[in-house]
Amino acid sequence: MNEIYELRSGETHIEVHKFYPGAVLLAAVLALVFQATAPVYFPKLSILDLPMLVTIYFGLSRRNPSTGLLLGMVIGLAQDALSGPTVPLGFYGIAKTVIGYLASSIGARLDTEHPAARFALVFSFFVVHQGIMVLIRRLLLAEPETWINLHLLIAAAVNALSGTVLFLALDRLRRSA
Amino acid sequence: MVAIPSKHRSLTLLAGVLIAQLLLLAVQVKRDSRGRLLRVWAISAAYPFERSGAWGFGKVRGVWTHYFALRDAERENETLRVENDALKLTISQLQGRAAEADRLAALLSFKRAHEKVPMVGGRVIAASAGTASRTVEIDRGERDGIRRNMAVITPDGAVGKVIEVYRDTAQVLLLTDKEGGAGAMLVDSRTQGVVGGTGDPMMQMKFVANEDNVSVGEQIVTSGMDKIFPRDIPIGKVEEVKPGNTFKQIRVQPAAKLDRLETVIVLLTQAPVDFNTELRNPQAPGSRAEATAAAEKP
Numbered sequence: 289m290n291e292i293y294e295l296r297s298g299e300t301h302i303e304v305h306k307f308y309p310g311a312v313l314l315a316a317v318l319a320l321v322f323q324a325t326a327p328v329y330f331p332k333l334s335i336l337d338l339p340m341l342v343t344i345y346f347g348l349s350r351r352n353p354s355t356g357l358l359l360g361m362v363i364g365l366a367q368d369a370l371s372g373p374t375v376p377l378g379f380y381g382i383a384k385t386v387i388g389y390l391a392s393s394i395g396a397r398l399d400t401e402h403p404a405a406r407f408a409l410v411f412s413f414f415v416v417h418q419g420i421m422v423l424i425r426r427l428l429l430a431e432p433e434t435w436i437n438l439h440l441l442i443a444a445a446v447n448a449l450s451g452t453v454l455f456l457a458l459d460r461l462r463r464s465a
Numbered sequence: 466m467v468a469i470p471s472k473h474r475s476l477t478l479l480a481g482v483l484i485a486q487l488l489l490l491a492v493q494v495k496r497d498s499r500g501r502l503l504r505v506w507a508i509s510a511a512y513p514f515e516r517s518g519a520w521g522f523g524k525v526r527g528v529w530t531h532y533f534a535l536r537d538a539e540r541e542n543e544t545l546r547v548e549n550d551a552l553k554l555t556i557s558q559l560q561g562r563a564a565e566a567d568r569l570a571a572l573l574s575f576k577r578a579h580e581k582v583p584m585v586g587g588r589v590i591a592a593s594a595g596t597a598s599r600t601v602e603i604d605r606g607e608r609d610g611i612r613r614n615m616a617v618i619t620p621d622g623a624v625g626k627v628i629e630v631y632r633d634t635a636q637v638l639l640l641t642d643k644e645g646g647a648g649a650m651l652v653d654s655r656t657q658g659v660v661g662g663t664g665d666p667m668m669q670m671k672f673v674a675n676e677d678n679v680s681v682g683e684q685i686v687t688s689g690m691d692k693i694f695p696r697d698i699p700i701g702k703v704e705e706v707k708p709g710n711t712f713k714q715i716r717v718q719p720a721a722k723l724d725r726l727e728t729v730i731v732l733l734t735q736a737p738v739d740f741n742t743e744l745r746n747p748q749a750p751g752s753r754a755e756a757t758a759a760a761e762k763p
Binding site: 317320321322323324325326327328329330331334335337339352353354357358361365366367369370371372373374375376377378379380381382385386389393421424428429431 | 474475476478479482483486487489490491493494503504506507508511514515517518519522523525526589590591592593594595596597598600601602628629636638642643644724725726727
């Protein structure tokens with residue numbers, strides 16, 4: 289997408305997007321509430337990880353690794369808190385902290401505006417996110433967990449597709465320069 | 466003070482945040498505590514949103530199920546469509562209310578049939594915010610007399626137990642969660658064991674010796690040995706039996722519809738509850754009207 293590049297003195301700059309006040313908070317709260325309530329009525333929607341998609345989107349858009357990882361941590365810890373006492377605090381927190389950091393680091397280096405790039409990134413981030421959670425379960429909580437299965441790949445594809453559409457909607461929350 | 470180069474600042478922050486969360490995890494594992502304070506804050510903050518979300522999604526599903534599903538049939542009657550749409554929308558709303566009234570009537574009838582057993586009906590307002598656990602949140606809490614480790618059932622069978630209680634809400638660990646389970650007994654052979662979750666929709670019955678006879682389709686009920694569930698509440702039926710090393714591998718289909726719970730009953734006691742098939746499908750005149758009236762109370 290051409291509009292995100294600014295050419296100055298022969299260098300390529302990637303634009304840092306700003307959002308309307310409260311947009312990040314609102315998106316995060318809505319994602320968490322959706323994640324907690326939607327599967328009660330539509331069980332198949334539990335395959336989506338909306339809080340992760342929101343973490344990735346704002347990480348890619350704001351392109352600041354520090355705020356990206358902090359946003360991931362806050363969303364992850366809130367998801368832990370809303371997941372019941374069987375999920376220890378820090379389980380989703382660690383996974384989403386890493387994803388927030390990776391998304392904002394990659395966002396600062398690559399064009400992440402094209403839908404195909406977004407699909408590939410969300411797919412990869414979902415697999416990494418699940419990998420971190422399996423690692424935590426196996427190493428820290430000593431619980432058996434399989435690394436990879438068909439369900440993971442289907443879930444990654446569904447989340448990547450949903451993320452591509454969701455990101456187009458979230459683009460509308462950006463403040464024009 | 467040692468100055469951190471700006472390009473390493475975010476890496477340092479990442480390391481710090483990860484170490485802090487790893488320590489948080491370690492403390493919870495070591496002390497078997499689950500950070501109740503943070504959970505109370507999060508649940509209290511999310512409660513109004515979850516209630517609104519549950520209401521909104523309930524409406525959306527009602528319209529989806531009863532309106533959009535009928536749209537294919539409408540194509541043959543284009544001329545009548547506008548008029549029909551308005552009528553169907555009204556019908557869909559009435560059907561949604563009727564379905565809800567049926568569910569509430571089932572609960573009310575169940576409650577009436579067991580007047581001596583103290584119990585509280587509750588509505589499921591949220592599920593676990595992730596796939597790592599199978600829990601649901603209900604709109605009943607400490608103020609309604611709910612306490613930890615109380616049994617949760619539906620008129621179809623056992624659901625799980627209360628694992629955390631807040632002022633207005635409580636979290637229920639479903640039998641299908643990896644940490645969920647109940648003392649169980651095979652109805653025909655009276656063999657006892659433990660039914661537990663695997664994280665999947667199906668459950669597993671453990672500790673039944675290879676020598677014991679178990680047949681596919683056999684009913685499983687609670688044994689009462691776990692001091693949570695009263696005896697003889699249906700848990701499910703045997704779906705598959707395979708011999709194992711010492712114990713049989715038995716897959717169990719839950720009796721209650723654990724993947725689509727909307728209303729549940731919390732037993733305030735461990736007193737026995739008589740499960741009668743007729744009570745699970747009540748069609749008693751008047752019960753729906755009373756249930757609807759009960760549902761409309763604030």
